[in-house]
Amino acid sequence: MSVNANGTVSDALLDKLNGGLDAAKRSKQAKGGELDQNAFLTMMLAQMKSQDPLKPLDPSQQLAQLAQFTNVTELQKLNQGFKEMTAAFAAQRALSAAALIGRQVLVEGGSGWLPEDGQISGRIPVDDTVDRLTVRITDAQGRDVRVLDLGSAPAGAADFVWDGRDARGEALPAGLYTVRAEGERAGKTQQFTTAVSVPVHSVSLDGSGGIGLNLPGLGSRHVDEVIEIF
Numbered sequence: 636m637s638v639n640a641n642g643t644v645s646d647a648l649l650d651k652l653n654g655g656l657d658a659a660k661r662s663k664q665a666k667g668g669e670l671d672q673n674a675f676l677t678m679m680l681a682q683m684k685s686q687d688p689l690k691p692l693d694p695s696q697q698l699a700q701l702a703q704f705t706n707v708t709e710l711q712k713l714n715q716g717f718k719e720m721t722a723a724f725a726a727q728r729a730l731s732a733a734a735l736i737g738r739q740v741l742v743e744g745g746s747g748w749l750p751e752d753g754q755i756s757g758r759i760p761v762d763d764t765v766d767r768l769t770v771r772i773t774d775a776q777g778r779d780v781r782v783l784d785l786g787s788a789p790a791g792a793a794d795f796v797w798d799g800r801d802a803r804g805e806a807l808p809a810g811l812y813t814v815r816a817e818g819e820r821a822g823k824t825q826q827f828t829t830a831v832s833v834p835v836h837s838v839s840l841d842g843s844g845g846i847g848l849n850l851p852g853l854g855s856r857h858v859d860e861v862i863e864i865f
Contacts, residue, residue: 748852
């Protein structure tokens, strides 16, 4: 059940969303609550009819029973309200995520997908000044195909772009490439995490209502993993 790259929300996805909302409505309209109320009133009337005229029921006990039933009923209504709100929120999140199809998103990871005649761009979080920052690009066979020298970098974030060419300037085939960032501080080498920019091809829902973004070469990522949207 997904939203395709052409931006059209699939019937299966809409059915799932509408099904969740309809289920909440049907639950609210169910007769279980009415039967509980009727059963309670029947019990109360039976108690009143069978009571000993010389020893009538304590009014305070009757009030306590009514108060207890009222509390249970209100809790059931509150619980139902939360279920409906949760279903509506999940549907709204899914439709909002569908708007990401075709957009570029920044997600943390050490791999990037190089499209045909395209490039890989990303960002490196830097906690403190780095004397020299480099990005090493490795192909599927583990060979270094390009090293990007970003020079010194202040604390913050350093952006990089790889044009998809090797050190000789030859265009490399589309595919998945490993991206590693290294920095030098006082003569010591330090590894840094990287985040890559990738397009969203489709959106899917899992059985629990979680929203996944399907990214080329990277599989599905939860929508909460998105760092930035371009």
